[in-house]
Amino acid sequence: MAVLILSRDSQQLIRLVETLFRVLRGRVPIGWAVGLAALLVAYVLAQPYLERTLGVSLPGLARGGTPAGDRAPVAPPVESPGKSPSPATANSYLRDLGNEVYETPAGLRYKRGSQHGHRLKHLLAHAEDMSDRPGQHGVFDDHDLGSLVRLVDAAYEQAERGERVAVRREEGREVFTIDVGKRIGYIGGRSGNRRGRPAARHVRLVLQGKSVITAYPIIPRR
16 A cells, blocks of 8 residues: 555546646647556556555656645654654655554554654664674664665565565564565674674564564574
């Protein structure tokens, strides 16, 4: 369930097509106008799938012109513990369910909790190394909240398909170790820094139901 600034219902599509015809009337042949309208409709319908598949934020066709009542609520900016992330990508990706609960297209939910006050802030805490932390600390290469949320979604969907994932259950929670097939971060903390910050390509994802408890890079033990 993708969260879009642009509505995908039929009335919105009709309005877009009507606007296009008004703009092109008398400027291009009718055949060209019909063809452009078809491309416009195809783009609007394909946009959420492409964003989800490619992991990018594609430009909307009606940003700035969509009535406020048609826009999906989005998460407020989340401050990074030490950095100033760009939350715009996450804001177009998360749906605000109220009471500081935010849902992703994959159905994962981020709520209040952890020592950081919210699970989104906890996720961002794994975007910076804690070199003095005893033991090891999984650190994402990416510092952007939106990119991290998308990465976790993609890893979860991979786990749901049963691809390169190990699962265990403990105390009512599911613990996933997912090999995403590429480097996503490194191991920091005192232990990781002594070992030269080894690269990590696995995500450890802990869920309680559909609620994210934590997610971070890890090198699983052999």
